[in-house]
Amino acid sequence: MATAVYTVEGMTCGHCVSSVSEEVGQVTGVTDVQVDLASGALTVTSSTTVDDAAIRAAVEEAGYTVKG
Amino acid sequence: MATAVYTVEGMTCGHCVSSVSEEVGQVTGVTDVQVDLASGALTVTSSTTVDDAAIRAAVEEAGYTVKG
Numbered sequence: 001m002a003t004a005v006y007t008v009e010g011m012t013c014g015h016c017v018s019s020v021s022e023e024v025g026q027v028t029g030v031t032d033v034q035v036d037l038a039s040g041a042l043t044v045t046s047s048t049t050v051d052d053a054a055i056r057a058a059v060e061e062a063g064y065t066v067k068g
Numbered sequence: 069m070a071t072a073v074y075t076v077e078g079m080t081c082g083h084c085v086s087s088v089s090e091e092v093g094q095v096t097g098v099t100d101v102q103v104d105l106a107s108g109a110l111t112v113t114s115s116t117t118v119d120d121a122a123i124r125a126a127v128e129e130a131g132y133t134v135k136g
Binding site: 012015 | 080081083084086087131
């Protein structure tokens with residue numbers, strides 16, 4: 001099991017959190033997604049190491065950007 | 069046909085606009101809903117005069133407040 005933390009930019013409300021959670025949750029191998037609106041922290045738990053690029057693509061698909 | 073304009077407080081993004089549009093659009097008699105995120109303007113077009121209270125209730129159901 002692996003956990004990775006990202007910072008998401010552009011989320012303004014609970015709907016944004018839901019969108020990010022939904023998209024990232026669909027990435028293969030992801031078992032849990034936690035999003036903190038105030039800080040933008042996105043914590044991704046996965047059964048195996050997940051490709052960073054896949055997570056970033058999912059966040060972008062939701063309409064937001066991963067910082068850094 | 070009647071048109072009424074309200075100001076909605078608390079919308080922060082396009083998802084908020086969608087939520088308000090969806091809820092208000094379900095009010096009986098409403099035929100068109102326009103929401104402007106920047107100003108909070110909610111323009112409701114209806115086949116007959118719609119009860120203000122029903123519009124306000126729909127906005128609150130979506131999680132926002134009608135100003136005034």
